[in-house]
Amino acid sequence: MLDVDLGGACARFTDRAGGVSTGAYASLNLGPWTDDVPEDVAENRRRLADATGAMLAQGHQVHGTTVARVTDRPWPEAAGAAGAGIAGGRPAAADGQATCLEGVAPIVLTADCVPVVVAGAGAVAALHAGWRGLAGGVLAAGVQAVRELGTNGAPLRAAVGPSAGPCCYEVGEEVAARFDARFRRGTGAATHLDLPAAAAAALRDAGVEHVELVGLCTIxxxxxxxxxxxxxVTGRQAGLGWLT
Structure with missing residues (x-):
């Protein structure tokens, strides 16, 4: 795991190490809707929640731009072991969660998409940015949610976690055309896209003063x-943040 201090909040990015699994992945798979053993995934999520001291707030990710505002604690305490914040099946569709509550940790799951955590005075958000969400403006939506929930114009900080990197992320012309040339390497079928750099630029354009890139390629x-x-066919790692 890798932690990044965001000043009043912590961002955490997990990897495959550790965890419990008797299923396909034998590692720290946090994805409830993968084909891993459900009880093992639930235990991995419970351990992560315990390590942060917070309940995990997650949406059903659809590569969109919706960022949910978490302003109360909707899950019973007993839901931790059963789903660690996923009570009653799939949650509502959202590719980001933002909160101003202590003891709640917005979380997104990834397996090449970009996990981003944004924080300011009194609020924090975790955002899932695949190429569709990134091109559509999910990071700007996340910054807006953090500002609404408690920053009052205070400086914002963000961490961009491990994702598909420009070394490996090859895309077609249709996807490449959605992004500025400064984030593309090569042309045609050999175009590589720098998703982390595009994410950092989108955050700065939205007014985030300090952006830290982890710089690790998941591929x-x-x-x-x-x-x-x-x-x-793979598991999911997490990007999450909580107020400290």
Missing amino acids: CDERFFSHRRDGG
Whole structure:
């Protein structure tokens, strides 16, 4: 795991190490809707929640731009072991969670997409930014949610976690055309896209004063789950943040 101090909040990015699993992944898989053993995934999520001292607030990720505001604690305390914040099946569709509550940790799950945590005075958000969400403005939506929930114009900080990197993330012309040339390497079928740099630029454009990039590629670094490297059958790591 990698922690980043955001000044009043902590961002955490997990990898595959540790965890409990008797199923397909034998590692710290945090994805409830993968084909891993559900009880093992629930235990991994419970351990993560215990390590942060917070309840996990998660949406059903659909590669969109919706950022949910978490302003109360909707889950019973007993829900931790059963789903660690996922009570009653799939939560509402959202690719980001933002809160001003202590003891609540917004979380997103990734396996090549970009996990981003944004924080300011009294609020924190975790955001899931695949190329669709990134091009659509999910990071600006997340920054707006943090400002609404408690920053009052105070400086914002963000951490951009491990994701598909420009070394490995090859895309077609249609996807490449959605992004500025400064984030593209090569042309045509050999175009590589720098998603972390595009995410950092989007955060700065939205008014985030300090952006820290972890700079690790989930495709070529086997410490991480990768949808592309593993042919779509893989677990999920997390990006999450909580107020400290």
